[in-house]
Amino acid sequence: xxxxxxxxxxxxxxxxxxxxxxxxxxxxxxxxxxxxxxxxxxxxxxxxxxxxxxxxxxxxxxxxxxxxxxxxxxxxxxxxxxxxxxxxxxxxxxxxxxxxxxxxxxxxxxxxxxxxxxxxxxxxxxxxxxxxxxxxxxxxxxxxxxxxxxxxxxxxxxxxxxxxxxxxxxxxxxxxxxxxxxxxxxxxxxxxxxxxxxxxxxxxxxxxxxxxxxxxxxxxxxxxxxxxxxxxxxxxxxxxxxxxxxxxxxxxxxxxxxxxxxxxxxxxxxxxxxxxxxxxxxxxxxxxxxxxxxxxxxxxxxxxxxxxxxxxxxx
Numbered sequence: 651x652x653x654x655x656x657x658x659x660x661x662x663x664x665x666x667x668x669x670x671x672x673x674x675x676x677x678x679x680x681x682x683x684x685x686x687x688x689x690x691x692x693x694x695x696x697x698x699x700x701x702x703x704x705x706x707x708x709x710x711x712x713x714x715x716x717x718x719x720x721x722x723x724x725x726x727x728x729x730x731x732x733x734x735x736x737x738x739x740x741x742x743x744x745x746x747x748x749x750x751x752x753x754x755x756x757x758x759x760x761x762x763x764x765x766x767x768x769x770x771x772x773x774x775x776x777x778x779x780x781x782x783x784x785x786x787x788x789x790x791x792x793x794x795x796x797x798x799x800x801x802x803x804x805x806x807x808x809x810x811x812x813x814x815x816x817x818x819x820x821x822x823x824x825x826x827x828x829x830x831x832x833x834x835x836x837x838x839x840x841x842x843x844x845x846x847x848x849x850x851x852x853x854x855x856x857x858x859x860x861x862x863x864x865x866x867x868x869x870x871x872x873x874x875x876x877x878x879x880x881x882x883x884x885x886x887x888x889x890x891x892x893x894x895x896x897x898x899x900x901x902x903x904x905x906x907x908x909x910x911x912x913x914x915x916x917x918x919x920x921x922x923x924x925x926x927x928x929x930x931x932x933x934x935x936x937x938x939x940x941x942x943x944x945x946x947x948x949x950x951x952x953x954x955x956x957x958x959x960x961x962x963x964x965x
Contacts, residue, residue: 653721657893664720664892671716675709676782683785692822699823702786706764710755717756721894725757729874729903733761737871738820740862740908741765741828744851744878744937745835747887753878754828757901762874763824768858787819817866826874829859831930848938850945856927864913873909877902877937881948900944 652660679702686698717723733739739762743754755765767783771790774780784790820827832852834840846853863870879900880887890896909929915922 652719653894655894657895660720660894661889661892664716664894667716667719668713668892671709671712673778675705675712676778679705679785680778680781683781686785696822699787703764703823706755706786707759710752710759710764713752714756717891721891721896723896724898726898726900727757727903728901729905730758730761732905733758733874733903734871735761735763736824737762738824738866738869739763739826739872739874740859740867740870741826741874741876742831742854742859742933743828743876744941745830745832746878746880747835747883749888749891750835750878753899754876754901758826762826764826766820766825766827768827768829768862789817817862820866821869827862828876829862831855831859833858848934850941851934851938854930854934856923856930859930860911860916860923860926863908863911864916867908867911870908873906875904875906875933875937877904877940877944879941879944881945898948900948902940902944 652663655663682698682702682705686695686702689695689698741754743750751765751767758765764786766786766788769783769788769790774784774790817827831854833855834852836850836852840846840852841848844853877900879902880890880896881898881900883890883896887896909926911926912922916926917923
């Protein structure tokens with residue numbers, strides 16, 4: 651444990667170790683991706699894909715080791731019971747920081763298949779990271795905006811076709827797909843700008859998850875509703891973790907049935923879309939209250955600890 655070191659020194663150390671860890675494993679994964687691309691036999695490609703997922707598992711484990719080295723973090727996790735490494739899962743989660751992916755891959759690494767993300771096409775060109783994600787068959791999306799659709803109506807349905815082609819790669823290997831339905835990391839500024847009705851969340855967007863369910867919903871074992879909370883992090887969680895300041899991470903996982911989405915009805919029927927959005931809004935309302943209860947409990951515990959410490963010092 652090196653958390654006795656000054657924060658700036660911990661930051662430099664953790665940044666260096668995280669970069670080295672990411673570069674090493676993403677390089678190995680990229681090589682595996684090129685080999686898989688050249689292999690003509692399907693079961694050999696599947697075998698390489700399993701090996702590359704194991705590399706991602708190693709990356710997540712070493713990230714956990716780096717965390718242990720720089721910070722004394724208490725993990726408060728509920729909901730891992732009943733999850734299976736050989737299942738197919740669709741995850742939805744709130745999004746707080748750039749640290750979320752590392753946290754969730756570490757927490758879930760031994761309970762479900764390694765996480766896959768829908769990524770913006772531009773991320774493909776990020777050194778090491780982009781090629782590594784490509785090699786792991788993570789889907790890169792080029793979402794068509796409403797403005798583009800108005801200019802070219804023929805583009806309607808292209809995003810769904812892209813999603814289906816991407817999801818075809820997941821049918822032979824157990825897979826977990828995560829969708830950050832808020833579309834962006836939470837900040838108070840974004841919350842105010844979109845007039846979010848929630849205290850700790852942005853408005854959820856139903857389109858992405860509807861796309862995924864319509865493409866491969868029958869294959870998912872269940873939908874995992876994940877809530878992530880950093881009770882003692884004020885704002886920039888990633889920086890605070892790397893400075894050794896974050897002491898607690900709370901993860902709540904709720905397994906739910908996967909709703910049915912008929913793509914023809916959903917994308918052509920406004921009421922069907924509204925009904926699905928109401929379902930997602932209800933989950934987000936419950937999540938907002940859950941976060942409130944978690945923060946209230948931890949703030950209460952912190953107050954009791956401070957009062958006990960103050961009383962001990964006064965004696």
